[in-house]
Amino acid sequence: MNVALQEIQIKEEVIKWRRYLHMYPELSYEEEKSSHFVYKTLLSFGNLEVSKPIKNSVIAKLKGNKPGRTIALRADMDALPITEKTNVDFASKNTGVMHACGHDGHMAMLLGAAKILSQNQDKITGEIVFIFQHAEEQFPGGAKELVESGVLDGVDEIIGLHLMPMIDVGKIGITYGPAMAASDTFTLIIKGKGGHAAIPQNSVDSIAIAAQIVSNLQYIISRNVDPLETVVISITQFVAESAINVIPEQVKMGGSVRSFNPELRKKLPAMLEKVIKGITEAHGAAFEFDYHYGYSPVINTDAVTKMIHETAVEVVGENSVERMKPLMTGEDFSAYLEKTAGCFFFVGVRNESKGIVHPLHHPQFAIDEDSLDIGVNILVNTAIKLLNEKPV
Incomplete structure:
Protein backbone atom coordinates (compact mmCIF):
# COMPACT_ATOMS: atom_id res chain seq x y z
CA MET A 1 0.00 0.00 0.00
CA ALA A 181 15.21 2.21 32.26
CA ALA A 182 12.97 1.34 35.18
CA SER A 183 12.22 4.55 37.05
CA ASP A 184 11.95 4.22 40.84
CA THR A 185 12.07 6.77 43.65
CA PHE A 186 12.69 6.89 47.38
CA THR A 187 12.20 9.30 50.26
CA LEU A 188 14.34 9.37 53.38
CA ILE A 189 14.13 11.25 56.68
CA ILE A 190 17.22 11.34 58.91
CA LYS A 191 16.20 11.99 62.50
CA GLY A 192 18.97 13.39 64.69
CA LYS A 193 19.01 15.66 67.72
CA GLY A 194 18.93 19.39 67.16
CA GLY A 195 21.17 21.81 68.96
CA HIS A 196 23.26 24.96 68.90
CA ALA A 197 25.77 25.14 66.05
CA ALA A 198 28.45 26.22 68.55
CA ILE A 199 27.93 23.14 70.75
CA PRO A 200 27.79 20.23 68.27
CA GLN A 201 28.82 17.64 70.86
CA ASN A 202 25.38 17.92 72.45
CA SER A 203 23.50 17.16 69.25
CA VAL A 204 23.21 14.39 66.68
CA ASP A 205 24.02 16.22 63.47
CA SER A 206 21.46 15.15 60.88
CA ILE A 207 23.19 17.11 58.11
CA ALA A 208 26.59 15.47 58.67
CA ILE A 209 24.92 12.05 58.76
CA ALA A 210 22.89 12.75 55.63
CA ALA A 211 26.01 13.93 53.80
CA GLN A 212 27.71 10.62 54.55
CA ILE A 213 24.68 8.77 53.24
CA VAL A 214 24.77 10.73 49.98
CA SER A 215 28.39 9.74 49.43
CA ASN A 216 28.08 6.13 50.55
CA LEU A 217 25.03 5.31 48.44
CA GLN A 218 27.27 5.66 45.39
CA TYR A 219 29.40 2.77 46.68
CA ILE A 220 26.41 0.51 46.01
CA ILE A 221 26.99 1.03 42.31
CA SER A 222 30.79 0.99 42.35
CA ARG A 223 31.32 -1.87 44.82
CA ASN A 224 28.11 -3.90 45.18
CA VAL A 225 26.79 -4.07 41.62
CA ASP A 226 28.31 -5.90 38.66
CA PRO A 227 30.14 -3.20 36.65
CA LEU A 228 28.48 -4.55 33.49
CA GLU A 229 25.06 -3.67 34.91
CA THR A 230 23.64 -0.19 34.31
CA VAL A 231 22.31 1.50 37.46
CA VAL A 232 21.96 5.14 38.48
CA ILE A 233 21.27 6.39 42.01
CA SER A 234 20.72 10.15 42.19
CA ILE A 235 19.92 12.22 45.27
CA THR A 236 17.56 14.90 43.97
CA GLN A 237 16.24 16.45 47.20
CA PHE A 238 18.08 17.50 50.36
CA VAL A 239 16.11 19.71 52.76
CA ALA A 240 17.28 20.79 56.23
CA GLU A 241 15.28 23.69 57.59
CA SER A 242 16.61 25.61 60.56
CA ALA A 243 18.18 28.89 61.58
CA ILE A 244 21.72 29.48 60.39
CA ASN A 245 23.13 28.89 63.90
CA VAL A 246 21.08 25.76 64.61
CA ILE A 247 21.87 22.12 63.86
CA PRO A 248 18.52 20.86 62.55
CA GLU A 249 16.56 18.03 64.12
CA GLN A 250 16.12 16.23 60.81
CA VAL A 251 16.97 16.17 57.11
CA LYS A 252 14.53 15.17 54.37
CA MET A 253 15.98 13.57 51.27
CA GLY A 254 14.65 12.16 48.04
CA GLY A 255 16.17 10.29 45.16
CA SER A 256 15.77 8.50 41.86
CA VAL A 257 16.96 4.99 41.00
CA ARG A 258 17.24 3.79 37.40
CA SER A 259 17.98 0.22 36.32
CA PHE A 260 17.29 -2.43 33.67
CA ASN A 261 17.82 -5.83 35.31
CA PRO A 262 14.53 -6.93 36.99
CA GLU A 263 16.27 -9.13 39.57
CA LEU A 264 18.74 -6.42 40.53
CA ARG A 265 15.89 -3.92 40.70
CA LYS A 266 14.21 -6.03 43.39
CA LYS A 267 17.41 -6.06 45.47
CA LEU A 268 18.20 -2.35 45.31
CA PRO A 269 15.82 -1.14 48.10
CA ALA A 270 17.42 -3.48 50.63
CA MET A 271 20.89 -2.46 49.46
CA LEU A 272 20.07 1.22 49.98
CA GLU A 273 18.49 0.61 53.38
CA LYS A 274 21.49 -1.39 54.58
CA VAL A 275 23.80 1.57 53.94
CA ILE A 276 21.38 4.05 55.51
CA LYS A 277 20.87 1.90 58.59
CA GLY A 278 24.57 1.37 59.14
CA ILE A 279 25.43 5.07 59.00
CA THR A 280 22.52 6.27 61.14
CA GLU A 281 23.10 3.62 63.81
CA ALA A 282 26.80 4.45 63.95
CA HIS A 283 25.93 8.05 64.84
CA GLY A 284 22.91 7.49 67.08
CA ALA A 285 20.29 8.71 64.62
CA ALA A 286 17.07 7.19 63.37
CA PHE A 287 15.54 7.16 59.91
CA GLU A 288 12.38 6.62 57.86
CA PHE A 289 12.88 5.10 54.43
CA ASP A 290 10.20 4.61 51.77
CA TYR A 291 10.94 3.07 48.37
CA HIS A 292 8.50 3.42 45.49
CA TYR A 293 8.60 1.23 42.38
CA GLY A 294 7.75 3.29 39.30
CA TYR A 295 7.68 2.37 35.63
CA SER A 296 9.28 -0.90 34.56
Whole structure:
Protein backbone atom coordinates (compact mmCIF):
# COMPACT_ATOMS: atom_id res chain seq x y z
CA MET A 1 0.00 0.00 0.00
CA ASN A 2 1.65 3.23 -1.15
CA VAL A 3 0.72 6.13 1.12
CA ALA A 4 3.33 8.73 0.21
CA LEU A 5 0.94 10.93 -1.80
CA GLN A 6 -1.64 10.99 0.99
CA GLU A 7 1.00 11.89 3.55
CA ILE A 8 2.11 14.88 1.49
CA GLN A 9 -1.51 15.97 1.31
CA ILE A 10 -2.02 15.82 5.08
CA LYS A 11 1.38 17.16 6.16
CA GLU A 12 0.03 20.66 6.73
CA GLU A 13 -2.98 19.24 8.54
CA VAL A 14 -0.74 17.31 10.92
CA ILE A 15 1.23 20.49 11.64
CA LYS A 16 -2.02 22.39 12.23
CA TRP A 17 -3.20 19.74 14.72
CA ARG A 18 0.14 19.81 16.51
CA ARG A 19 0.12 23.59 16.86
CA TYR A 20 -3.45 23.67 18.17
CA LEU A 21 -2.66 21.00 20.76
CA HIS A 22 0.53 22.85 21.69
CA MET A 23 -1.48 25.98 22.51
CA TYR A 24 -3.75 24.13 24.93
CA PRO A 25 -1.56 21.76 26.99
CA GLU A 26 -3.02 19.93 29.97
CA LEU A 27 -1.35 18.19 32.89
CA SER A 28 -1.53 14.47 33.64
CA TYR A 29 -5.06 13.27 34.49
CA GLU A 30 -6.46 16.65 33.32
CA GLU A 31 -6.45 16.08 29.53
CA GLU A 32 -10.16 16.80 29.02
CA LYS A 33 -9.91 19.32 26.14
CA SER A 34 -7.09 17.40 24.44
CA SER A 35 -9.00 14.13 24.55
CA HIS A 36 -12.16 15.87 23.33
CA PHE A 37 -10.29 17.33 20.36
CA VAL A 38 -8.77 13.96 19.52
CA TYR A 39 -12.16 12.24 19.87
CA LYS A 40 -13.91 14.71 17.52
CA THR A 41 -11.09 14.61 14.98
CA LEU A 42 -11.08 10.80 14.86
CA LEU A 43 -14.87 10.71 14.38
CA SER A 44 -14.51 13.06 11.40
CA PHE A 45 -12.34 10.51 9.55
CA GLY A 46 -15.05 7.86 9.31
CA ASN A 47 -14.59 4.06 9.40
CA LEU A 48 -13.36 4.22 13.02
CA GLU A 49 -14.99 2.94 16.21
CA VAL A 50 -14.11 5.65 18.72
CA SER A 51 -14.47 5.29 22.50
CA LYS A 52 -13.14 6.57 25.83
CA PRO A 53 -12.47 3.56 28.09
CA ILE A 54 -10.76 5.88 30.60
CA LYS A 55 -12.04 9.42 31.16
CA ASN A 56 -9.21 11.25 29.39
CA SER A 57 -7.97 8.55 27.02
CA VAL A 58 -9.31 7.88 23.53
CA ILE A 59 -9.31 4.59 21.64
CA ALA A 60 -10.13 4.20 17.95
CA LYS A 61 -10.47 0.87 16.20
CA LEU A 62 -10.15 0.33 12.47
CA LYS A 63 -11.39 -3.03 11.26
CA GLY A 64 -10.21 -4.14 7.83
CA ASN A 65 -12.19 -5.91 5.14
CA LYS A 66 -11.01 -9.32 6.34
CA PRO A 67 -10.15 -10.76 9.77
CA GLY A 68 -6.49 -11.07 10.63
CA ARG A 69 -3.87 -9.86 13.04
CA THR A 70 -4.39 -6.93 15.46
CA ILE A 71 -1.79 -4.25 16.08
CA ALA A 72 -1.85 -1.09 18.21
CA LEU A 73 -0.29 2.35 17.77
CA ARG A 74 0.08 4.63 20.82
CA ALA A 75 0.53 8.35 21.49
CA ASP A 76 0.57 10.12 24.87
CA MET A 77 -1.34 13.35 25.50
CA ASP A 78 -0.27 15.05 28.76
CA ALA A 79 1.92 18.12 29.19
CA LEU A 80 4.27 19.35 31.93
CA PRO A 81 4.13 22.02 34.68
CA ILE A 82 6.62 24.26 32.85
CA THR A 83 6.28 27.92 31.81
CA GLU A 84 6.97 28.11 28.08
CA LYS A 85 9.70 30.45 26.81
CA THR A 86 9.73 29.75 23.07
CA ASN A 87 8.03 32.93 21.76
CA VAL A 88 6.38 31.01 18.91
CA ASP A 89 3.00 32.21 17.62
CA PHE A 90 1.33 29.07 18.93
CA ALA A 91 2.89 29.11 22.42
CA SER A 92 0.95 27.71 25.36
CA LYS A 93 -2.11 29.68 26.41
CA ASN A 94 -2.32 27.76 29.69
CA THR A 95 -0.08 29.57 32.16
CA GLY A 96 2.56 27.35 33.71
CA VAL A 97 1.77 24.35 31.48
CA MET A 98 3.71 23.37 28.34
CA HIS A 99 4.08 20.56 25.85
CA ALA A 100 7.80 20.36 26.54
CA CYS A 101 8.10 16.63 25.82
CA GLY A 102 6.65 16.44 22.31
CA HIS A 103 3.33 14.83 23.20
CA ASP A 104 1.53 17.38 21.01
CA GLY A 105 3.52 16.02 18.08
CA HIS A 106 2.84 12.43 19.12
CA MET A 107 -0.91 13.07 19.04
CA ALA A 108 -0.71 14.85 15.69
CA MET A 109 1.33 12.05 14.09
CA LEU A 110 -1.05 9.36 15.31
CA LEU A 111 -4.03 11.38 14.08
CA GLY A 112 -2.30 11.58 10.70
CA ALA A 113 -1.72 7.83 10.65
CA ALA A 114 -5.32 7.19 11.67
CA LYS A 115 -6.63 9.40 8.87
CA ILE A 116 -4.54 7.73 6.19
CA LEU A 117 -5.27 4.21 7.35
CA SER A 118 -9.00 4.86 7.80
CA GLN A 119 -9.16 6.09 4.20
CA ASN A 120 -7.63 2.78 3.10
CA GLN A 121 -9.89 0.49 5.11
CA ASP A 122 -10.68 -1.63 2.06
CA LYS A 123 -6.97 -2.51 1.70
CA ILE A 124 -6.52 -3.59 5.32
CA THR A 125 -6.69 -7.14 6.64
CA GLY A 126 -7.05 -7.36 10.41
CA GLU A 127 -7.51 -4.56 12.94
CA ILE A 128 -5.61 -1.47 14.06
CA VAL A 129 -6.10 0.05 17.52
CA PHE A 130 -5.13 3.71 17.92
CA ILE A 131 -4.37 4.55 21.56
CA PHE A 132 -4.33 8.17 22.71
CA GLN A 133 -3.19 7.82 26.31
CA HIS A 134 -3.49 10.12 29.28
CA ALA A 135 -0.92 10.65 32.06
CA GLU A 136 2.39 9.33 30.78
CA GLU A 137 4.33 11.84 32.85
CA GLN A 138 2.90 10.96 36.26
CA PHE A 139 3.07 7.64 38.08
CA PRO A 140 1.26 5.21 38.07
CA GLY A 141 0.78 6.28 34.45
CA GLY A 142 -2.11 5.99 32.04
CA ALA A 143 -0.67 2.96 30.24
CA LYS A 144 -1.19 0.74 33.29
CA GLU A 145 -4.82 1.85 33.58
CA LEU A 146 -5.47 1.21 29.90
CA VAL A 147 -3.91 -2.25 30.02
CA GLU A 148 -6.07 -3.08 33.02
CA SER A 149 -9.13 -1.82 31.12
CA GLY A 150 -8.43 -4.40 28.39
CA VAL A 151 -7.34 -2.22 25.47
CA LEU A 152 -4.54 -4.66 24.58
CA ASP A 153 -6.69 -7.78 24.75
CA GLY A 154 -6.16 -9.58 21.45
CA VAL A 155 -3.41 -7.19 20.30
CA ASP A 156 -0.46 -8.97 18.68
CA GLU A 157 2.03 -6.06 18.70
CA ILE A 158 2.15 -2.43 19.77
CA ILE A 159 4.25 0.47 18.47
CA GLY A 160 5.10 3.73 20.21
CA LEU A 161 7.35 6.63 19.28
CA HIS A 162 8.91 9.71 20.84
CA LEU A 163 10.19 12.94 19.31
CA MET A 164 13.84 13.23 20.30
CA PRO A 165 16.01 16.39 20.37
CA MET A 166 19.15 14.27 20.75
CA ILE A 167 18.70 13.21 17.10
CA ASP A 168 18.77 15.44 14.01
CA VAL A 169 15.58 15.90 12.03
CA GLY A 170 15.37 13.37 9.22
CA LYS A 171 16.87 10.62 11.34
CA ILE A 172 15.33 7.74 13.29
CA GLY A 173 16.64 6.17 16.50
CA ILE A 174 16.24 2.41 17.01
CA THR A 175 17.17 0.35 20.07
CA TYR A 176 17.05 -3.44 20.21
CA GLY A 177 16.19 -4.96 23.59
CA PRO A 178 16.42 -2.68 26.65
CA ALA A 179 15.58 0.85 25.48
CA MET A 180 14.58 2.82 28.59
CA ALA A 181 15.21 2.21 32.26
CA ALA A 182 12.97 1.34 35.18
CA SER A 183 12.22 4.55 37.05
CA ASP A 184 11.95 4.22 40.84
CA THR A 185 12.07 6.77 43.65
CA PHE A 186 12.69 6.89 47.38
CA THR A 187 12.20 9.30 50.26
CA LEU A 188 14.34 9.37 53.38
CA ILE A 189 14.13 11.25 56.68
CA ILE A 190 17.22 11.34 58.91
CA LYS A 191 16.20 11.99 62.50
CA GLY A 192 18.97 13.39 64.69
CA LYS A 193 19.01 15.66 67.72
CA GLY A 194 18.93 19.39 67.16
CA GLY A 195 21.17 21.81 68.96
CA HIS A 196 23.26 24.96 68.90
CA ALA A 197 25.77 25.14 66.05
CA ALA A 198 28.45 26.22 68.55
CA ILE A 199 27.93 23.14 70.75
CA PRO A 200 27.79 20.23 68.27
CA GLN A 201 28.82 17.64 70.86
CA ASN A 202 25.38 17.92 72.45
CA SER A 203 23.50 17.16 69.25
CA VAL A 204 23.21 14.39 66.68
CA ASP A 205 24.02 16.22 63.47
CA SER A 206 21.46 15.15 60.88
CA ILE A 207 23.19 17.11 58.11
CA ALA A 208 26.59 15.47 58.67
CA ILE A 209 24.92 12.05 58.76
CA ALA A 210 22.89 12.75 55.63
CA ALA A 211 26.01 13.93 53.80
CA GLN A 212 27.71 10.62 54.55
CA ILE A 213 24.68 8.77 53.24
CA VAL A 214 24.77 10.73 49.98
CA SER A 215 28.39 9.74 49.43
CA ASN A 216 28.08 6.13 50.55
CA LEU A 217 25.03 5.31 48.44
CA GLN A 218 27.27 5.66 45.39
CA TYR A 219 29.40 2.77 46.68
CA ILE A 220 26.41 0.51 46.01
CA ILE A 221 26.99 1.03 42.31
CA SER A 222 30.79 0.99 42.35
CA ARG A 223 31.32 -1.87 44.82
CA ASN A 224 28.11 -3.90 45.18
CA VAL A 225 26.79 -4.07 41.62
CA ASP A 226 28.31 -5.90 38.66
CA PRO A 227 30.14 -3.20 36.65
CA LEU A 228 28.48 -4.55 33.49
CA GLU A 229 25.06 -3.67 34.91
CA THR A 230 23.64 -0.19 34.31
CA VAL A 231 22.31 1.50 37.46
CA VAL A 232 21.96 5.14 38.48
CA ILE A 233 21.27 6.39 42.01
CA SER A 234 20.72 10.15 42.19
CA ILE A 235 19.92 12.22 45.27
CA THR A 236 17.56 14.90 43.97
CA GLN A 237 16.24 16.45 47.20
CA PHE A 238 18.08 17.50 50.36
CA VAL A 239 16.11 19.71 52.76
CA ALA A 240 17.28 20.79 56.23
CA GLU A 241 15.28 23.69 57.59
CA SER A 242 16.61 25.61 60.56
CA ALA A 243 18.18 28.89 61.58
CA ILE A 244 21.72 29.48 60.39
CA ASN A 245 23.13 28.89 63.90
CA VAL A 246 21.08 25.76 64.61
CA ILE A 247 21.87 22.12 63.86
CA PRO A 248 18.52 20.86 62.55
CA GLU A 249 16.56 18.03 64.12
CA GLN A 250 16.12 16.23 60.81
CA VAL A 251 16.97 16.17 57.11
CA LYS A 252 14.53 15.17 54.37
CA MET A 253 15.98 13.57 51.27
CA GLY A 254 14.65 12.16 48.04
CA GLY A 255 16.17 10.29 45.16
CA SER A 256 15.77 8.50 41.86
CA VAL A 257 16.96 4.99 41.00
CA ARG A 258 17.24 3.79 37.40
CA SER A 259 17.98 0.22 36.32
CA PHE A 260 17.29 -2.43 33.67
CA ASN A 261 17.82 -5.83 35.31
CA PRO A 262 14.53 -6.93 36.99
CA GLU A 263 16.27 -9.13 39.57
CA LEU A 264 18.74 -6.42 40.53
CA ARG A 265 15.89 -3.92 40.70
CA LYS A 266 14.21 -6.03 43.39
CA LYS A 267 17.41 -6.06 45.47
CA LEU A 268 18.20 -2.35 45.31
CA PRO A 269 15.82 -1.14 48.10
CA ALA A 270 17.42 -3.48 50.63
CA MET A 271 20.89 -2.46 49.46
CA LEU A 272 20.07 1.22 49.98
CA GLU A 273 18.49 0.61 53.38
CA LYS A 274 21.49 -1.39 54.58
CA VAL A 275 23.80 1.57 53.94
CA ILE A 276 21.38 4.05 55.51
CA LYS A 277 20.87 1.90 58.59
CA GLY A 278 24.57 1.37 59.14
CA ILE A 279 25.43 5.07 59.00
CA THR A 280 22.52 6.27 61.14
CA GLU A 281 23.10 3.62 63.81
CA ALA A 282 26.80 4.45 63.95
CA HIS A 283 25.93 8.05 64.84
CA GLY A 284 22.91 7.49 67.08
CA ALA A 285 20.29 8.71 64.62
CA ALA A 286 17.07 7.19 63.37
CA PHE A 287 15.54 7.16 59.91
CA GLU A 288 12.38 6.62 57.86
CA PHE A 289 12.88 5.10 54.43
CA ASP A 290 10.20 4.61 51.77
CA TYR A 291 10.94 3.07 48.37
CA HIS A 292 8.50 3.42 45.49
CA TYR A 293 8.60 1.23 42.38
CA GLY A 294 7.75 3.29 39.30
CA TYR A 295 7.68 2.37 35.63
CA SER A 296 9.28 -0.90 34.56
CA PRO A 297 12.03 -0.84 31.92
CA VAL A 298 11.05 -0.55 28.27
CA ILE A 299 12.30 -3.75 26.63
CA ASN A 300 11.75 -3.79 22.88
CA THR A 301 10.92 -7.02 21.09
CA ASP A 302 13.70 -7.74 18.59
CA ALA A 303 11.42 -9.00 15.81
CA VAL A 304 9.16 -5.93 15.93
CA THR A 305 12.17 -3.62 16.24
CA LYS A 306 13.68 -5.24 13.15
CA MET A 307 10.50 -4.52 11.18
CA ILE A 308 10.47 -0.87 12.25
CA HIS A 309 14.18 -0.67 11.46
CA GLU A 310 13.54 -1.95 7.93
CA THR A 311 10.67 0.49 7.46
CA ALA A 312 12.80 3.39 8.70
CA VAL A 313 15.52 2.51 6.19
CA GLU A 314 12.90 2.62 3.42
CA VAL A 315 11.61 6.00 4.62
CA VAL A 316 14.79 7.95 5.51
CA GLY A 317 17.61 5.81 4.13
CA GLU A 318 20.07 3.47 5.83
CA ASN A 319 22.50 6.24 6.81
CA SER A 320 19.74 8.09 8.65
CA VAL A 321 18.82 5.25 11.00
CA GLU A 322 20.82 5.34 14.25
CA ARG A 323 21.31 2.38 16.59
CA MET A 324 20.82 4.08 19.95
CA LYS A 325 22.17 3.03 23.31
CA PRO A 326 19.60 2.45 26.07
CA LEU A 327 18.39 5.62 27.79
CA MET A 328 18.18 5.98 31.57
CA THR A 329 14.94 7.95 31.29
CA GLY A 330 11.66 6.14 31.98
CA GLU A 331 8.45 5.63 30.02
CA ASP A 332 5.17 3.98 30.96
CA PHE A 333 5.06 2.37 27.51
CA SER A 334 6.70 -0.45 29.48
CA ALA A 335 3.24 -1.41 30.76
CA TYR A 336 2.18 -2.31 27.22
CA LEU A 337 5.35 -4.29 26.56
CA GLU A 338 4.74 -6.35 29.69
CA LYS A 339 1.45 -7.39 28.09
CA THR A 340 2.43 -7.92 24.45
CA ALA A 341 5.29 -7.66 21.95
CA GLY A 342 6.25 -4.28 20.58
CA CYS A 343 8.77 -1.52 20.05
CA PHE A 344 9.33 2.08 21.14
CA PHE A 345 11.45 4.15 18.74
CA PHE A 346 12.59 7.76 18.33
CA VAL A 347 12.06 10.43 15.67
CA GLY A 348 14.71 13.14 15.39
CA VAL A 349 13.63 16.79 15.76
CA ARG A 350 16.93 18.63 16.30
CA ASN A 351 17.91 21.36 13.83
CA GLU A 352 20.77 23.62 14.91
CA SER A 353 20.30 25.95 11.92
CA LYS A 354 16.83 26.80 13.26
CA GLY A 355 17.94 27.01 16.88
CA ILE A 356 16.05 23.82 17.73
CA VAL A 357 18.57 22.42 20.20
CA HIS A 358 16.95 22.35 23.64
CA PRO A 359 16.37 19.08 25.51
CA LEU A 360 13.11 17.52 26.59
CA HIS A 361 11.41 19.18 29.60
CA HIS A 362 13.07 22.52 28.82
CA PRO A 363 11.01 25.76 28.64
CA GLN A 364 12.47 26.43 25.19
CA PHE A 365 11.95 22.91 23.84
CA ALA A 366 10.88 22.97 20.18
CA ILE A 367 10.70 20.58 17.24
CA ASP A 368 11.46 20.80 13.55
CA GLU A 369 7.99 20.05 12.19
CA ASP A 370 9.50 18.28 9.15
CA SER A 371 9.83 15.37 11.58
CA LEU A 372 6.07 14.89 11.81
CA ASP A 373 5.39 13.41 8.37
CA ILE A 374 8.39 11.09 8.84
CA GLY A 375 6.78 9.73 11.99
CA VAL A 376 3.43 9.35 10.23
CA ASN A 377 5.10 7.50 7.36
CA ILE A 378 6.80 5.00 9.64
CA LEU A 379 3.66 4.40 11.72
CA VAL A 380 1.50 3.76 8.65
CA ASN A 381 3.91 1.54 6.76
CA THR A 382 4.97 -0.47 9.79
CA ALA A 383 1.31 -1.02 10.71
CA ILE A 384 0.60 -2.42 7.27
CA LYS A 385 3.65 -4.68 7.44
CA LEU A 386 2.69 -6.01 10.85
CA LEU A 387 -0.84 -6.79 9.70
CA ASN A 388 0.39 -8.64 6.64
CA GLU A 389 3.41 -10.36 8.12
CA LYS A 390 4.05 -11.75 11.59
CA PRO A 391 7.44 -10.47 12.82
CA VAL A 392 10.02 -13.20 13.31
